[in-house]
Amino acid sequence: MKRFKKHSIHILQILFMLVMCILYPFWWANGYLDTTYLKIATGIAAYGGFIASLVWYLQYRKDN
Numbered sequence: 204m205k206r207f208k209k210h211s212i213h214i215l216q217i218l219f220m221l222v223m224c225i226l227y228p229f230w231w232a233n234g235y236l237d238t239t240y241l242k243i244a245t246g247i248a249a250y251g252g253f254i255a256s257l258v259w260y261l262q263y264r265k266d267n
Contacts, residue, residue: 209267213260220253 227249236242 210260210264213256213263217253217256217260220249220256223249224253 227246230236230245231242236245
């Protein structure tokens, strides 16, 4: 249980970013992202955040 508490916030962050990656194409298709800037910035934030969170967690888990 203690190990789960230690890693739960990181796992929740990864899952949250995964949800953002799944929702991103729907936002685009439904017209919520109406400018090119919003499309690019949201894509970078969603996919970049997911990849960075996953890499960070894997390194954190390896070291601890």
